[in-house]
Amino acid sequence: MPSCHRYSQAGRDCKRARRASANRVLTVLRAALNHAYREGNAKTDEAWRRVKPFNGTQAARVRYLSDEEARRLINACAPDFRAIVHAALLTGMRYGELSALQVKDVDITARIATVRHSKAGKPRTVILTDEATELLRQQMLGMSGGSLVLARADEQPWGKSHQHRPLRDACVHAAITPPISFHGLRHSFASRLAMRGVPMAVIAAALGNSEAICARHYAHLAPGYIADTVRLALGRLAEPTNSNLTQLRRSAV
DNA sequence: GTATTAATGACTACGGGAGT
DNA sequence: ACTCCCGTAGTCATTAATAC
Numbered sequence: 036m037p038s039c040h041r042y043s044q045a046g047r048d049c050k051r052a053r054r055a056s057a058n059r060v061l062t063v064l065r066a067a068l069n070h071a072y073r074e075g076n077a078k079t080d081e082a083w084r085r086v087k088p089f090n091g092t093q094a095a096r097v098r099y100l101s102d103e104e105a106r107r108l109i110n111a112c113a114p115d116f117r118a119i120v121h122a123a124l125l126t127g128m129r130y131g132e133l134s135a136l137q138v139k140d141v142d143i144t145a146r147i148a149t150v151r152h153s154k155a156g157k158p159r160t161v162i163l164t165d166e167a168t169e170l171l172r173q174q175m176l177g178m179s180g181g182s183l184v185l186a187r188a189d190e191q192p193w194g195k196s197h198q199h200r201p202l203r204d205a206c207v208h209a210a211i212t213p214p215i216s217f218h219g220l221r222h223s224f225a226s227r228l229a230m231r232g233v234p235m236a237v238i239a240a241a242l243g244n245s246e247a248i249c250a251r252h253y254a255h256l257a258p259g260y261i262a263d264t265v266r267l268a269l270g271r272l273a274e275p276t277n278s279n280l281t282q283l284r285r286s287a288v
Numbered sequence: 289g290t291a292t293t294a295a296t297g298a299c300t301a302c303g304g305g306a307g308t
Numbered sequence: 309a310c311t312c313c314c315g316t317a318g319t320c321a322t323t324a325a326t327a328c
Contacts, residue, residue: 129322129323130322130323131321131322131323194289194290197289198323198324199323199324199325216323216324217323217324218296218297218322218323218324
């Protein structure tokens with residue numbers, strides 16, 4: 036676990052994260068207690084009904100990389116790990132999705148990839164940019180349909196936790212401070228889109244998330260988009276006319 | 289490198305309040 | 309009474325961190 040710095044932004048977020056975790060524990064505990072109450076094993080549920088979760092725990096500011104940091108990070112990775120990091124930054128796909136991606140899931144001609152088993156349980160299509168298409172095409176050269184597109188140098192699949200140390204080392208070499216997690220690469224992808232004014236609905240579709248979740252994480256990165264949308268939608272209420280109001284003298288205000 | 293635990297992301301279902 | 313919207317509860321999957 037990262038150490039908390041009491042007065043820094045990281046420290047405040049660490050505190051928020053602890054409170055969010057406490058809320059989750061409370062949720063699980065309350066579910067168990069409610070079950071016991073429904074089964075007649077508790078006389079009353081009043082005690083835990085009075086416990087309120089911490090407020091303001093859902094507003095974490097996501098950590099993301101600037102384009103320059105992302106380039107440094109890619110360059111600092113070993114070749115096999117570099118490919119999966121690069122792909123994460125270009126597609127926003129999760130570590131588990133990338134490490135399971137097979138040749139048959141990638142359509143170079145249509146420039147799409149299919150995630151057959153996403154976290155939400157539903158398959159989804161990932162749009163590939165020219166850069167992402169070229170990256171995957173290079174990876175897939177000479178491979179058969181069932182091969183993993185992004186495997187380790189020893190041709191074994193990237194396993195659980197295999198990303199942690201290489202990414203941490205790459206962050207050190209690339210002078211990325213604070214270091215970023217693999218999931219942060221997904222946030223970086225979405226943040227780049229948000230900062231370029233891409234609508235939340237489009238970002239949500241690209242990530243396979245709900246629009247509400249995306250808005251929570253990335254809306255603050257797109258103030259220009261929100262402002263433009265509001266201004267465009269509202270337009271003018273009335274044309275300016277000659278006012279029948281007299282401007283007050285400064286001394287009268 | 290692997291196993292385990294903690295933390296987080298993200299979904300659906302549901303209930304309450306506001307509006308009609 | 310009904311519908312819609314929004315927030316919360318509950319849950320599961322995934323990722324991160326750590327111990328060995």
